[in-house]
Amino acid sequence: MGPLMMPDIPDDFEGSDRFHLDDGSVGWTAPELVRQAGPRKSGQGSATLLRLELNALALRYAAKRSLLHDTTTGGSPCVVFGPEGTASGPRHGNFIDEAYRAILADVAWSARLEKAHTAHRRAWPRTDWRWRELDAATSSDALLMNVFCFPGVLDGAAGLGLRVLLGIGAGVRSEFGFKPRIPLTNGRFDRTEIDLRLGSLLVEAKLTESDFQQARPALVERYRDLLEAFEPEIVAGKTSVVGYQLIRGTLAAMAVPSGSFCVLADARRPDLLEQWYSVMSRVRTGELRCRLQMLTWQEVCAVLPVRLQEFLGEKYGILPA
Structure with a gap:
């Protein structure tokens, strides 16, 4: 399956005129963002190109539905949505309505909406609305919640395809x-968050993140079960270990009874796929490798309800594989 091409967004689509921010500056339009991105190429530039594409799609999506939105300041503007009340109830432009209502009705899920974005103070011109992490059009966590908070997405016959795909x-x-308990050599535990837990399956979601993080060898070597899971070459002779999140996710799965680990990434990010295979090639046993998988959002989209497929296609450019 090759990378998807950037959608063609005409200059005369509804809402394509420039919109103005509260500070009088001029925001980006979707056609401008697409022209900036240029033709899609695989490799290291994929994160930047996908970020431009998602923001272009978000602007069109927001204009078409008159959604509360704005853009951040700086050289790489990001479209940000906000919560708002309507005659039919609360809505949020970064979420499909059914998932957003389900999130608000669940105490644990709704708490995720309150996490402030780290760039809020330096890149956000508005004072009447605080920018949260899941408000950003490029948020992988928001995409994850759109899918897995959609009512019935994992239930009954309708959810069978997704359950089979994920192996749950x-x-x-x-x-x-979810905060796992990954054993360290000093007897303590690393409890760094994993994006999602589905029973014994741990899921890490990616979208426009540049990579799977890098770490000093000493940080990686502190894990008690590192060399039970990976060949010594995973850290030997290196000044920086790539794929740190993949290593940590694998070890987290080992710490969960019958645990497994899955990465969800976009098919338009072949660079992440390359990083995945680079790290997985160092896994010691076939038994452990069988508990690890990488799926694309496009593969997930193929087994989702039609309503959710249409939303993902229009807002994210994610089409069924």
Whole structure:
């Protein structure tokens, strides 16, 4: 499956005129962002190109539905959506309505909406609305919640395709921000968050993140089970270890009874796929490798309800694989 091409967004689509921010500056339009991105290429530039594409699609999506939105300041503007009340109830432009209502109705899920974005103070011109992490059009966490908070997405016959794809059983609840207990050599545990837990499956979501993070060898070597899971070459002779999140996710799965680990990434990010295979080639046993998988959002989209497929296609450019 090759990378998807950037959608053609004509200059005369609804809402394509420049819109103005509260400070009088001029925001980006979708056609301008697409022209900046240019033709899609694989490799290191994929994160930047996908970010431009998602923001262009978000502007069109927001204009078409008159959604509350704005853009950040700086050289790489990001479209940000906000919550608002309507005659039919609350809505948020970064979420499909059904998922947003389900999130608001769940105490644990709704708490995720309150996490402030780290760039809020330096890149946000508005004072009447605080920018949250899941407000950003490029947020992988928001995409994850759009899918796994959609009512019935994992239930019954309608959810069978997604359960089979992920390798999970029925009756599993989506637990976001799961903190595993990964054993360290000093007897303590690393409890860094994993994006999602579905029973014994741990999920890390990626969208426009540049990579799977890098770490000093000493940080990686502190894990008690590192050399049980990976060949010594994973750290030997290196000044920086790439794919740190993949290593940590693998070790987190080992710490969960019958645990497995899955990365969800976009098919338009072949660079992340290359990083995945680079790290997975160092896994010691076939048994452990069988508990690790990488899926694309496009593959996930193919087994989702039609309503959710249409949303992902229009807002994210994610089409069924």
